[in-house]
Amino acid sequence: MKETIQKRLSDSKTARWTALFIVSFTMMCGYFLTDVMSPLENLLTTKGQVVYFTDDTSMPADSLVAKVNYFSSEEMLSNSLLTVEQLEEGSKVQYYEMQNGAQTQTEKTISSVARGEGWSSTEYGFFSGAYGLINVFLLMLFFGGVILDKMGIRFTGMMSSGLMFMGALIKWYALSSDFGDAQLFGMDMQVALASLGFAIFGMGAEITGITASKVIVKWFAGKELALAMGLQVAMARIGTAVALAVSLPVARWMGDVSYPVLFGAILLCVGFASYMIYCVMDRKEDASAAAVRMENGETEEEGFKLSDLKLIFCSKGFWLINLLCLMFYAGVFPFLKFATKLMIYKYDVPESFAGLIPALLPFGTILLTPVFGSLYDRIGRGATLMIIGSVMLTVVHVLFALPVMNYWWFAVIVMIVLGIAFSLVPSAMWPSVPKIIPMKQLGSAYATIFYIQNIGLTMVPWLIGWVIEHFATLRNEAGVIVGYDYTAPMVIFAVFGLCAILISTLLRVEDSKKHYGLEEANMKK
Numbered sequence: 416m417k418e419t420i421q422k423r424l425s426d427s428k429t430a431r432w433t434a435l436f437i438v439s440f441t442m443m444c445g446y447f448l449t450d451v452m453s454p455l456e457n458l459l460t461t462k463g464q465v466v467y468f469t470d471d472t473s474m475p476a477d478s479l480v481a482k483v484n485y486f487s488s489e490e491m492l493s494n495s496l497l498t499v500e501q502l503e504e505g506s507k508v509q510y511y512e513m514q515n516g517a518q519t520q521t522e523k524t525i526s527s528v529a530r531g532e533g534w535s536s537t538e539y540g541f542f543s544g545a546y547g548l549i550n551v552f553l554l555m556l557f558f559g560g561v562i563l564d565k566m567g568i569r570f571t572g573m574m575s576s577g578l579m580f581m582g583a584l585i586k587w588y589a590l591s592s593d594f595g596d597a598q599l600f601g602m603d604m605q606v607a608l609a610s611l612g613f614a615i616f617g618m619g620a621e622i623t624g625i626t627a628s629k630v631i632v633k634w635f636a637g638k639e640l641a642l643a644m645g646l647q648v649a650m651a652r653i654g655t656a657v658a659l660a661v662s663l664p665v666a667r668w669m670g671d672v673s674y675p676v677l678f679g680a681i682l683l684c685v686g687f688a689s690y691m692i693y694c695v696m697d698r699k700e701d702a703s704a705a706a707v708r709m710e711n712g713e714t715e716e717e718g719f720k721l722s723d724l725k726l727i728f729c730s731k732g733f734w735l736i737n738l739l740c741l742m743f744y745a746g747v748f749p750f751l752k753f754a755t756k757l758m759i760y761k762y763d764v765p766e767s768f769a770g771l772i773p774a775l776l777p778f779g780t781i782l783l784t785p786v787f788g789s790l791y792d793r794i795g796r797g798a799t800l801m802i803i804g805s806v807m808l809t810v811v812h813v814l815f816a817l818p819v820m821n822y823w824w825f826a827v828i829v830m831i832v833l834g835i836a837f838s839l840v841p842s843a844m845w846p847s848v849p850k851i852i853p854m855k856q857l858g859s860a861y862a863t864i865f866y867i868q869n870i871g872l873t874m875v876p877w878l879i880g881w882v883i884e885h886f887a888t889l890r891n892e893a894g895v896i897v898g899y900d901y902t903a904p905m906v907i908f909a910v911f912g913l914c915a916i917l918i919s920t921l922l923r924v925e926d927s928k929k930h931y932g933l934e935e936a937n938m939k940k
């Protein structure tokens with residue numbers, strides 16, 4: 416038997432883990448920018464200045480000034496201590512309030528003041544969903560997959576990470592500018608431009624996502640594939656977690672919502688540069704693979720043909736993965752966009768800490784996704800893991816929908832359970848795709864899955880933003896918003912979970928018929 420002396424670069428552990436780290440870093444920068452606006456929903460949907468106090472409460476500047484001026488004009492407060500000009504860090508504020516028919520005096524110290532943008536919930540929902548706009552309506556994700564299979568990993572990755580950077584810059588420009596009453600596409604200019612930037616960014620982020628998946632399969636097939644995919648997702652979640660945790664403090668500190676986005680754009684520039692380094696490794700891997708093939712007298716695998724797409728589209732297992740991905744992710748990523756405000760209004764968490772509870776979700780997944788990935792590599796049970804994760808997702812949303820247990824610690828526990836669900840399904844679902852679809856159509860396969868998923872990532876925030884504005888917003892007789900009732904939006908999220916349970920069960924049945932090997936270990940002994 417002929418012995419192979421030549422080795423592929425990917426046979427070196429150091430090389431393949433380095434390649435994984437670089438590509439995952441670029442992805443992580445993208446995930447940071449994706450969720451950097453989520454904790455700012457309350458600020459974006461408040462008009463004018465928002466005043467934050469040292470006791471972690473906040474108030475729109477208008478209502479604060481009204482409180483002070485009202486009582487001072489009634490001469491109940493002889494010398495009002497606040498004027499509009501004094502809304503600055505360190506200022507002391509005193510005002511009287513009527514509580515249960517009694518007058519109470521309140522004294523607070525301002526910790527920071529930030530500019531709210533006065534968007535409506537519907538506008539915020541539209542902006543959040545704009546991420547998938549170009550992907551879905553211009554079919555760019557689908558074409559992105561074809562570009563990936565035709566043009567290769569290096570070209571596509573450079574193009575997509577460049578698009579992410581460009582989109583982030585447009586978004587930053589929109590948020591840092593004051594367009595007055597100007598309109599674009601029949602919308603407020605700032606909302607429209609920020610959404611356009613987010614849509615361009617989203618196109619880049621999703622194409623980078625499919626490219627990263629193909630990179631991992633290229634370097635890790637037959638090795639630690641699920642662990643590698645789990646680690647890539649874990650690094651991406653670091654980006655999400657940091658975005659959720661630091662975005663509001665940065666915006667408050669700098670006094671403007673655009674600064675966290677600027678920080679994200681700088682990160683993306685570094686991500687773009689690191690992908691260039693990966694391209695050098697990718698070239699070497701291709702050269703070593705060609706040398707191995709030559710030594711073994713093998714010919715290069717036939718390239719991708721458009722007609723190959725038929726094979727993908729005729730697979731029932733593939734469609735089930737698509738639908739599962741749509742439903743499961745519709746219950747998670749869009750939920751994160753609204754979760755910070757949910758914490759403020761349902762669980763009475765001070766705004767300064769409210770982003771930290773949703774941030775627990777990606778933080779939990781950082782550890783658990785590689786753990787479950789490695790479990791799948793070694794013992795299999797992929798389809799079962801997906802069913803368990805879907806059941807947990809549904810239970811979580813039902814618990815959030817219940818009008819009882821409105822305590823912050825309860826929200827923390829439920830969020831941790833969601834974190835476990837959000838580790839189980841991705842760690843089993845993404846490495847299952849190469850068991851159903853061959854390598855040369857993998858770019859198109861991941862692109863199709865991401866495409867269908869993006870329909871949910873786009874439309875669900877639109878739907879939820881609209882539902883919040885029309886069915887969840889509580890107003891007083893004067894029409895002023897006094898709170899939110901999150902039952903209706905959370906029931907919608909629970910329905911996505913129910914669909915995910917049904918689909919993952921069907922996938923398991925299909926696997927037992929077609930023997931995809933979803934319940935088998937990935938690592939070859």
Ligand SMILES: NCCCC[C@H](N)C(=O)NCC(=O)O
Binds near residue numbers: 449624651744748865
């Ligand atoms: N908030 C980022 C959305 C990324 C969606 C992407 N298509 C995806 O599904 N990535 C895998 C994951 O589990 O994050």
